[in-house]
Amino acid sequence: MSISRREFLKWSSAAGASAAAGVSLRARAAGGRVVVIGGGFGGATAAKYISMWAPEVRVTLIERNREFISCPLSNRVLAGQMTLQDLTRGYGALSAKYGVDVLHEEVTQIDPERRIVETTRGTSVGYDRLIVSPGIDLLFDEIPGLNSAEARAKILHAWKAGPQTIALRKQLEAMPDGGVYAICIPKAPYRCPPGPYERACQVAWYFKNAKPKSKVLILDANEKVISKEGLFTKAWKEMYPGMVEYRPNSTLVDVDASSNTAKLEFEDVKADVLNVVPPQRAADIAMKTGLITANNKWCGVDYRSFESTVRNNIHVLGDAIVAAPLMPKSGHMANQHAKVCAAAVIELLDGGQVNPNPMLTNTCYSFVSAKDVIHVASVHKYDPEKKTLVTVQGAGGVSSAPNEMEGSFAEAWGRNIWADMLG
């Protein structure tokens, strides 16, 4: 049979119309190369989902750590309820099951013009699209007393899970009954809004059972508890009466590491265990590459694709981005960013159309005791007029009260999301 050229073109225009609608009727383009920097909640998820949804794309994941250790849920280690091993997962499945090329190296340089990533080992990897999910770096410079390695080994943050988590637990174990644990919280936005308040609960629970004369002091730079305020405040009062003191508007300006003294604007506070969560920003590689656009801290992105607003072909995920309104810097959120980004990158590599209506959701679980949990949830949709993600009115919310059923959901959340990222 034969079809005239004129007739073929008539049908081809229908194909053109559907391509404009975001559909690729031609055979998928032969791949393309994606490099992902950072193997956490954002990066690992992005690497897996691109590989799963578009196996023809070559994906390289560069993650300097050989294992993933979840900071979410790591507060439970401080209470002796979980071990670091419980929180640890390997990268083997990403390569074995999904064909991701996993490099355990550290990125030294990104060349956005030549589209090349270089590592400490001298590896050079070219990309068509780059996804940077680097997490945060802690601004020790803003607290002069933390300017030595010695000081930082004593005044811990444990805001990246691993050796610091264990070390902080050891400090708490060594503290005599009647001692004071103080935690300093930086001004929002910071990684994991409910995290410090959960930590106060976990330490209080440990103290209540092991050294009940001890105290938990929360020195919060913010004006009030910035996540699940009512629920945390009630938990401190009812579950740990007389043990937990919350002080808002208490910005840390310096520390004296040798005496465990937190220096606030108008007073000094001494503790037996001083835990400082420093101010933070998008990690160094983002800064070095010129991706930071806001307050010298966070990277601006187009929320439909997570592409950087200032560097073509580079996407940024997770805590490092400028958050949309009411969007927390959470692991759950980074996992959601990654899936929106994965879908967008696949389309962009294929010359297709990015989904104009991405949806994202968040659930953050906090353990207020060994087994009782409270959550906060939100659902986000893209607003094309405001050019940002907004929360869906009427959706989202918090727990009515701490409960054990949510405790088991929280544990299950961990198992499921780590498998969704890495399994």
Next chain:
Amino acid sequence: MNIDRLVALAVLGWAMLAAWPAQAADNTARSLAATCTGCHGTNGVSAGGIPTIAGLEQARIVTLLQEFRDGKRPSTVMQQHAKGYTDEQIELIAAWFAARK
């Protein structure tokens, strides 16, 4: 126009019409469903403790999400999530997970 040509055009046209809405809807459904998988597991296959939703009947998933949304089925987080989606989105999500057999 001869019969061969008619058939060729019809097949081509049908293939495009069949593929276009399915492809676009598939990717939209896939991305919507992906908002659920952090808790319910990749492709809706749970690692335990939270229900697997892969392979459930489409109508069942729609009913469950509507019951959660309307408060007819008690929940801890599901009402708060279900209220975030339109009926059309719920249908797409349900169809997508139902197809993960």
